[in-house]
Amino acid sequence: MTQPSHALPGKNKWAVFAVVAIGVFMGTLDTSIVNISLPSIARDFGVSLNGAIEWIVIAYLVMTAALLLSSGRLSDMVGRKPVWIAGLAIFTGSSAICGAAPSLGILIASRAAQGVGGALLFATSPALLTTAFPPEERGRALGMNAIIVALGTSVGPTLGGVITASFSWRWIFYINLPVGLVGLFLTTRVLHTHTAHHSGEFDPVGALALALGLALVVGALSFGSELGFTAPLILSSGIVGILFLCLVPLVEKRVPHPLIELSLLRNRVFLSANLSLILSFLALFAVGFIMPFYLEQVRGLPTETAGLLLTPLPVSIALIAPISGHIADKTRTTRWLAAGGLLVACIGLVLLALLRADSTPLQIVVRLLVVGIGQAIFQSPNNSALIGSAPAQARGVASGFLATGRVVGQSMSVAVSGAVFAGLGGAAAGAALQAGHGDAGAVDVFLAGFRTALLVCAGIALIGVAASLIRGPDEHKTHVMR
Numbered sequence: 001m002t003q004p005s006h007a008l009p010g011k012n013k014w015a016v017f018a019v020v021a022i023g024v025f026m027g028t029l030d031t032s033i034v035n036i037s038l039p040s041i042a043r044d045f046g047v048s049l050n051g052a053i054e055w056i057v058i059a060y061l062v063m064t065a066a067l068l069l070s071s072g073r074l075s076d077m078v079g080r081k082p083v084w085i086a087g088l089a090i091f092t093g094s095s096a097i098c099g100a101a102p103s104l105g106i107l108i109a110s111r112a113a114q115g116v117g118g119a120l121l122f123a124t125s126p127a128l129l130t131t132a133f134p135p136e137e138r139g140r141a142l143g144m145n146a147i148i149v150a151l152g153t154s155v156g157p158t159l160g161g162v163i164t165a166s167f168s169w170r171w172i173f174y175i176n177l178p179v180g181l182v183g184l185f186l187t188t189r190v191l192h193t194h195t196a197h198h199s200g201e202f203d204p205v206g207a208l209a210l211a212l213g214l215a216l217v218v219g220a221l222s223f224g225s226e227l228g229f230t231a232p233l234i235l236s237s238g239i240v241g242i243l244f245l246c247l248v249p250l251v252e253k254r255v256p257h258p259l260i261e262l263s264l265l266r267n268r269v270f271l272s273a274n275l276s277l278i279l280s281f282l283a284l285f286a287v288g289f290i291m292p293f294y295l296e297q298v299r300g301l302p303t304e305t306a307g308l309l310l311t312p313l314p315v316s317i318a319l320i321a322p323i324s325g326h327i328a329d330k331t332r333t334t335r336w337l338a339a340g341g342l343l344v345a346c347i348g349l350v351l352l353a354l355l356r357a358d359s360t361p362l363q364i365v366v367r368l369l370v371v372g373i374g375q376a377i378f379q380s381p382n383n384s385a386l387i388g389s390a391p392a393q394a395r396g397v398a399s400g401f402l403a404t405g406r407v408v409g410q411s412m413s414v415a416v417s418g419a420v421f422a423g424l425g426g427a428a429a430g431a432a433l434q435a436g437h438g439d440a441g442a443v444d445v446f447l448a449g450f451r452t453a454l455l456v457c458a459g460i461a462l463i464g465v466a467a468s469l470i471r472g473p474d475e476h477k478t479h480v481m482r
Contacts (some may be wrong), residue, residue: 015190016132017141021148022183023121026176028149030060030095030114032156037169044169045104056106058219063115064122065407066215069260070207071123072400076393080128083396088187092180099173119403125398128191130387136389138331143325143380144146150314150321166417203258206251209244213395214404216241221411229419261394270398272471273386274405276338279464280382281409283457284345284375286417287313287352287368293421294450295364297430298357298443311366316372317379325380334381339468341377346461348374353454357443365380382468416460417453424449 034057042053052306075083094113101107126142133141163171220229220238227234252258264270288310295306324341348371355364384401390398421427426449429442 001355008208012190013132013137014143016128017144017187019084019183019186019190020128020145022179022186023084023091024125024145024148025119026091026179026183027121028152029156029159030118030176032153033160033163033172034060034111035156035160037160037172040164040169045107047104047229053104054223056104056111058223059108059112060115060118060217061407061411062219063112064118065218065404065411067116067119067212068123068404068407069210069214069397069400071119072127072396072398072403073203073207073260073430075120075124075127075396075399079133080124080396081187083120084124084191085184085187087117087124088180088183089117090114090119091121092176092184095176095180095207099170120401123400124396126383126387126402127395129316130395131392135388136332139325139328139334139380139384140322142326142383142387143322146321146325146376146379146383147318150318153314156165160353203252203255206248206255206258206260207221209247209251213241213244213248216244218408218411221415224415224419229415244375250416261397262392264390264394264398264401267389269385269389269471270401272467273334273338273382273389274401275467276342276378276382276464277386277402277405278409278412279373279460280342280345280378281406282413282416283342283349283461284371285410285413286453286457287349289370289414290417290421290450290453291352291368293426293430294355294446297434298446298450309361309364310366310368313372316369317376320373320376321380324377325384328381328384334385335468335471337381338378338385339465341374341379341381342461342464342468343374344377345371345374346458346465347459348372349454349458353458355447355450357447378468385471390414413457417457419448420453420456424452426450426453 032336038053038056041056045053047053051453071087091114094110094117097110098107101110125145129141129145130138159175162173163169163175216237218236220241224231224234224238229235229238248260252260267275291310292306295301295309299306301309324337328337331337348367348369351367351370355367386402387395387398418427426444426447429445432442434447
């Protein structure tokens with residue numbers, strides 16, 4: 001019989017937070033630290049900077065997205081601790097293999113294995129936190145977790161550049177070894193909680209259909225902006241992936257112990273929070289993707305300066321998210337905070353779209369701060385509502401939904417903004433400007449594509465605002481009852 005999990009008293013909950021922070025930091029750092037080292041990796045293996053080399057990034061992303069929901073279900077069945085330990089062990093071990101990889105193929109395969117470990121970590125971490133902290137502190141805990149995510153994302157490019165320049169690209173993977181070993185040691189000492197266990201067997205057919213569907217869709221979105229969304233490979237991957245995803249609910253209705261608790265999607269709070277989450281990442285992740293092109297190609301700034309100007313975005317999230325989560329805990333409502341935060345971020349997107357070729361660094365930073373503050377206000381309350389609306393025995397699955405929504409939203413954001421930007425000639429104009437062949441006309445073409453892409457994202461953010469509002473005025477009752 002399922003027994004509810006209990007929050008840990010006093011210092012123990014912060015010990016759990018420290019363990020979760022180690023795993024989350026490693027996972028998010030690895031999504032951002034590799035990109036800066038791709039030229040060095042390509043040079044070492046004697047390959048070009050397109051084609052196979054991109055699978056170093058894509059393999060991790062696709063494998064993580066494919067296994068997140070299955071990992072969440074698994075943690076509900078066998079407990080959070082064993083799944084978390086398995087994630088740390090796989091991630092740490094595969095990091096060692098990545099660093100020692102003698103060929104590009106082995107490096108890509110090892111990155112895929114890292115994605116397996118990352119899925120186990122990302123799918124379990126929100127559930128660990130919401131189990132360790134009482135409902136009235138859940139928003140603050142998830143806000144603190146947002147600091148770790150922002151920190152891993154923001155320091156990745158800088159740390160990766162320093163390590164690659166000072167040592168070798170292999171050390172961007174070796175750096176995970178001491179961190180992972182410390183995390184494993186602390187996990188065995190700290191995670192003694194009796195988590196909820198979901199009876200029943202694992203659903204392999206549903207897991208396979210879900211994994212294949214998500215992998216094919218995310219892969220198509222990741223390569224679509226480069227190969228073209230009408231390319232036969234992209235179209236066929238996307239269509240087959242969607243068919244597999246459509247197969248999932250049909251399979252789940254016919255098995256005694258489904259992989260996904262479909263009843264969760266009948267919960268208005270849970271459904272609204274998931275929809276808002278995907279739309280927020282679809283709208284806001286594009287900023288980090290498209291702004292470097294503006295800073296380096298239009299403004300002609302060096303990479304390190306461009307990275308410095310982008311720092312206010314993750315820093316503002318790190319500073320504001322815990323405050324937003326704390327307010328949500330005190331007021332016991334997430335509806336207006338989530339909607340208001342996403343509306344602020346939408347305004348920030350419009351302001352970024354109005355940047356000119358001669359906009360000052362201060363104007364750029366202020367507009368990025370508006371986006372970051374809005375995202376931070378939205379994130380913690382929305383995530384708290386998403387996890388809190390699920391029953392205790394299904395929080396692993398809820399965590400999987402959260403992490404999957406983030407990855408899918410990020411992939412769609414790059415695909416949509418990249419397609420709009422390139423379709424209006426912005427990518428070609430930017431390449432000409434960077435090569436020194438552009439003129440004032442190329443700047444105008446670039447800015448037209450840049451503005452349109454950001455305005456499309458602002459429109460998506462507005463839809464996200466509406467999705468946050470439809471959860472209703474009494475969602476806090478569900479939020480604290482579990």
